[in-house]
Amino acid sequence: MANNKSAEKRIQIAERNRLQNRTYKSALRTLIKRCFSACDAYGSKPGTEAKAAVQTSMSEAFSKIDKAVKVGVIHRNTGAHQKSRLSIAVKKVIEPAAAEVATAQA
Secondary structure, X not given: OOOOHHHHHHHHHHHHHHHHHHHHHHHHHXXXXXXXXXXXXXXXXXXXXXXXXXXHHHHHHHHHHHHHHHHOOOOHHHHHHHHHHHHHHHHHHXXXXXXXXXXXXX
C-alpha cells in the first residue's frame, strides 16, 4: 500500500500504462498472427491477391511494431526480432528457392 500521495499517484499511473500497453501488445500479436495466416493462405493457394494480402499484412505489422518500440511498449531488440521472424516467413513463402539457400548459408 502507498504511504504517501506521490506513491499513490505512481501506482495509478503504472496501472493506467499497464492497461494501455496490454491493448497495444494484443493488437500487435493480432497483426503478427494475421501476417502468418496470410503467408499460409498464399502458400496453399498462390495468386496475386494472396500475395498482395501478404505484403499489406506485413507492412501493417511492421508499422505497429515500429510504433510500439517508439512508444516504449516493447524493447527495440524484441521489435527487431519480431520483424525478422515476419520477413523470414514472408520470404520463405514468396521466394521458396532463395529462402532455402539463405537458410543454408546462415
